[in-house]
Amino acid sequence: MELLNLTTNVKQIQDDVLKEILTLNANTEYLRGYIHGSSDKELFKKNVPVVSYDDVKPYIQRVASGEPSNVISGKPITRFLLSSGTSGGKQKIFPVNNKFFEDMAFIYALRSFLISKHTEGDEKGKVVMLFFAREQSISPCGLPISTSVTGYLLSDSFKNRPSNCFTSPDEVMLCPDLKQTMYCHLLCGLLQRGEVVAVAASFASSLVGAITFLESYWKEICNNIRSGHVSEWITDLSCRDAVTNILGGGNSELADKIEEECNKTSWKGIIPRLWPNVKFIQSIVTGQNSQYIPMLEFYSNKVHLFSPAYGSSETMFGVNVNPLRKPEDVSYTFMPNISYFEFILADKGNEGEIVDLVNVEIGSYYEPLITNYYGLHRYRMGDILQVSGFYNNAPQFRFVGRKKLVLSVNLEVTTEEDILKALNNATLVLQRSNLLLMGFTSYADISTLPGHYIFYWELKAKNISDIVKPDNKVLVECCCVMEESLSALYREIRSKDGSIGPLEIRIVQQGTFNSLMEFSISQGASPSQYKTPMCIKSSEALVVLHNNVLARFFSDKSPPF
Template identity: 70%
Template structure:
């Protein structure tokens, strides 16, 4: 589909959102109405009114037994009339546990459509997007199979291994497919950077699924730039790159010795400060494309430091369950990102997040501006009125399609007593603390937190990994600065927290435990051994995993506590 055709189709979809949604639900019920799952509720009916009256709102635990039966080899019509060909594996790091979801090529077709639409939207706002190349940190992991023999993998791996990716008419990446499909993460990342450096003048954008992985790629460059320069100088790739596809394809891109380029990169990378390093190494880059909403917002200051404040574009809102929508204003500030829901992706309903009336369910076109909702998803593959666990706020409409700001994950909270400190509260508090860190030239590279109830009273604990802004600088902790960070975080929390902390003394002083550099890499590796995808990994904001906590605790270098109660 051409750029103009995609944008025209977007107008049609969003203008006729209600009709598109009704038609999609009609199709889903026609195909899935006879499944074992839906027969319990519809008893042969397949109309919208019966669906809304009889089909319950469910969580993953409700549908998991049906999904597991299909995964073990029972016919797909246990839960869906579609033929299931793949299972998508969620990361498990944001919601607490891994989940699997049945899909087929319809999902990947929709993903291809979204990718093309995002590209068209970017072309509308940024000149030359389609003329250069993208340095994208795409990777895959080894495929597993269900007991019935169907492939099971994270969304990114499943899509990259599908025909929809392999048969793209034009690929604008600096890295060849052999690198993208390499399942060894270290070799994959090294080769991405090597290809990107050799083709530095052609790079117009830099991309990763999540901001956390892009930061990881920059840190990898910090530790491997000397070796990369050696490869460029000699025209030969390092011997430890043993993946044959990587070696052969990257050797072609290297094309022989290039001492001038190696010298230039060495000159930049050996400078004391890495501020603006992305634009220094890739001078024609126009923007960074990666998700920086929700818990990824913690990486905004780091990316702005390294990129000389290039635009940070959050292109889409998607999950293993469904694709939701796109960002139609890609150059807006990260904190202003809203996603326009596309009515042809899934049938969407919304549960009003209001303690006084939390049973009200509304359709996509009937949400109200400013209100907070949890989306319910009904897709082609067996999910019906499925609670996503995301909390969204309506920020506007594009034609008749609503636009939503991601607020937080439901249930991801800290609490000692009856206070509720949400993901949004935590991220806001950390932004305030980040301003204090500025005075000591430190950057917060990673964090997580939990409630320590082994003390009396219980208190909040934040694990922080810090880094000097100057390259290879030694982190020097100023007690006054760190204690002030503790106090600022507490002052940022809501009145209930401050009342229990100050007036009743039933919450103890907030603690920051500074961990050694590389600790959050170790935490990521632990979660990957449990099945998380490298490119989809998100550090849990609130950590509850005992072994994960043990990894953090083993690397604690210093502890700091707030030294005063927050004002009421």
């Protein structure tokens, strides 16, 4: 009933949200100069400027340094959230209070409701939920700085949740050591394998990483289950004690069953084989994470992949109201009660026009502007979305990618959407071999003339015991297909004047992308929010990739244009 009301009365709810935000914040230092204490919508739209992070960063830093919250927020700021930094290139901090985590809990509850409508029996089972916390830092004013997942795990909204359906105890989720957390998540999940109806993580990359981790540690996990003792290297005491309580005594029969599945030649369908009652797999599989769909389909044997929600460190946006939709067709229905949303038209030739949530048009491309309760007003997200339809009166958006270009060596502009299209087409070629693409990133190499695109690929054999043997003919064809899939301008420059060199694929050793993630985490990235960057900009990260290159392949012909 709440979903019906939210998606029917969109305009009224949005107007009410804006009025409430302005009433709370009109006398903050930031807004007072623009709207002079008013909560009038038209005055807001006329006077308050559209901003990016660099515009509001000085205000945020002043509060973080100890100035009162009312520099930017009418209600006290209680925490700063750290963005992942893997989409936009650098980490940012955003002020929030408890309402942010109440909104997260609302979105989680809503997506659970939507799943239960389409899946019988899931409410009676448990979820292997791969949440990862990391240690907080403290701002100069004494307020914590954390990722949104860590903040949520420490919030009252999480602690006081109405029921616990997770296989892992809270102590595992709050353990700051990524390796210990991952091991204990999997151990707890396998101990309760008969009760598990879903396997979930924030992003698809985390799920693929969990299966890769399990390949290395399943024997040890089986030994723990068989003996009834947790491995000695699990040294976080609260985590160790909580897992020991679940472990109970030794269970040789369960260990034998898990061992039997993991010992088979191929791990195709390993998720439903290990968790025979699993009904769906839940994680974000749009945007950068769409690259992991083939891997998850291989591991899940077509158990449905549900991409549940769209959110960020700035605000939660909405949910996927059709859990049964194919991953490549997912769109998110915006919830009007969380923040005030406006949209800058991003269609070529028509950029710049700003419209309200209810006035977007099907098929058009937009960049969202956020006005939230904590100090962001008409803030540019940098995401590009396309309107795919409406659920009642609430628009549904398909995530297209980040606004900024990802690659360029000449005059061409190559976006995330271009890269993902090229990658999907190349993956179809790769399927003819016995190999799976585990991860990728890219780099625009201008160290030599002509500059060219480099794609780093980590491959894996479908059969566990097989060695990865890249086939020259297949990989060269992948290079050619990728070039044929890029923009007309790229193909013209590449073919006509030779100022873009042949596209290159570099195959890296297995485990390279785990090393890349570990490097990013050491630089402050969040394990829960980490997404392999679409394009590498860090020279240190490039060294990680360069040191693990096994083979190089180039396109052998110019693409048609």
